[in-house]
Amino acid sequence: AQSVTQLGSHVSVSEGALVLLRCNYSSSVPPYLFWYVQYPNQGLQLLLKYTSAATLVKGINGFEAEFKKSETSFHLTKPSAHMSDAAEYFCAVSGNTGKLIFGQGTTLQVKP
Amino acid sequence: IAGITQAPTSQILAAGRRMTLRCTQDMRHNAMYWYRQDLGLGLRLIHYSNTAGTTGKGEVPDGYSVSRANTDDFPLTLASAVPSQTSVYFCASSERTGVIYEQFFGPGTRLTVL
Numbered sequence: 001a002q003s004v005t006q007l008g009s010h011v012s013v014s015e016g017a018l019v020l021l022r023c024n025y026s027s028s029v030p031p032y033l034f035w036y037v038q039y040p041n042q043g044l045q046l047l048l049k050y051t052s053a054a055t056l057v058k059g060i061n062g063f064e065a066e067f068k069k070s071e072t073s074f075h076l077t078k079p080s081a082h083m084s085d086a087a088e089y090f091c092a093v094s095g096n097t098g099k100l101i102f103g104q105g106t107t108l109q110v111k112p
Numbered sequence: 113i114a115g116i117t118q119a120p121t122s123q124i125l126a127a128g129r130r131m132t133l134r135c136t137q138d139m140r141h142n143a144m145y146w147y148r149q150d151l152g153l154g155l156r157l158i159h160y161s162n163t164a165g166t167t168g169k170g171e172v173p174d175g176y177s178v179s180r181a182n183t184d185d186f187p188l189t190l191a192s193a194v195p196s197q198t199s200v201y202f203c204a205s206s207e208r209t210g211v212i213y214e215q216f217f218g219p220g221t222r223l224t225v226l
Contacts, residue, residue, distance in 0.1 A: 009152065032211040043116075043202055043217030044155070051212060090154055098143070098209040099170070102154035 002027045002093045006103035014111050019063075019078040021106050023091030026072065033074040034092040034100065035065055044090065050074060061085070086110045115139070116218035118203050124224045125193050133188040133221050135203030141216075143209045144186040146170075146178060148199040149220070155202065161186055162209045193225045 007022035025031055032051050036044040048059025055067040065076045074091060091103040119134045137144065142163045147155040147170075157170030161180040175197060177189045186205075190197055201221045206213040 004154075006154075041219075043219050044204075044215075045217070046214050049211075049214075094211045098206070098211050098213065099157060099160070100155075100215065101171075102147075102156070104152050104154045 002029075002031065002095055002101050004091050004093050004101055004103035006089075006091050006106050008106055009104065010107045010109065012109040012111060013081045015083055016080050019076070019081045019085065019108065021076040021089050021091075021108065023065075023074045023076065023103060024072050025074060025091070025093045027093055027095065029095045032094045033065075033067060034094070035059065035063070035074075035076050036090045036092060036102075037061075038088045038090065038105075040087070047076070047089075081108075081110045083110050083112065116203055116205060116216060118201075118218040118221050120221060121219070122222040122224075124226065125190075127193055127195060127225055129193050131190045131193055131223070133190075133201055133203075133223070135186045135188070135218060136184050137186075137203075137205045137216075137218075138184065139205060139207075139216070140183060141205035141207050142183070143206045143213070144180065145204040145206075145215065146176070146186070146188045147202045147204065148172065148197075149202060150199050158188065158201075160209075193223075195225045197223065198225045199223060 034049045035047040092100040116137045145160045146158040159178040203218040204215045
């Protein structure tokens with residue numbers, strides 16, 4: 001069985017500050033991990049994914065995430081937040097079936 | 113513009129009524145999915161289809177049915193709507209089933225059942 005826990009349903013940062021969104025997973029098989037972003041009134045868009053290649057994954061819009069097996073984590077970071085980063089972010093895990101299991105989501109607020 | 117379209121954008125429905133949410137993709141993707149999004153629960157898979165003519169149950173299939181008569185369309189039907197089906201519904205597609213294939217999402221349908 002697989003599951004994802006996102007720590008913090010709401011994160012607020014100042015513009016220019018570091019963004020850190022936390023994701024921990026549970027999986028009985030080697031996991032594939034994803035981060036999606038959802039802007040207001042839109043569908044989800046893939047930010048980045050880990051599929052057992054490099055443990056540090058770079059995505060769109062300056063985001064990156066590091067797979068840490070020992071910590072069962074896949075935290076999302078961005079060095080400097082922009083106002084346009086305000087959105088809801090979802091971590092998801094998948095086994096080899098291709099079915100995605102999503103976390104509950106984290107809303108990122110960016111203050112000027 | 114290639115992508116996924118969903119209709120309607122939003123709907124208010126009386127309990128007990130039948131409702132079909134439409135989803136069409138023009139990317140010729142083999143796999144399609146229906147999710148519901150609820151506050152604090154993220155997205156949960158309702159039904160999926162690996163290819164035209166086949167469907168499967170996801171995490172929360174009760175009260176919903178799907179069909180996949182062709183590659184492009186994947187309608188979701190609520191036979192007799194209940195208030196607990198109030199949610200935002202997203203259709204998604206991927207080239208094939210499998211983790212290496214990115215899922216692309218439609219804009220969603222906001223459904224309210226009263």
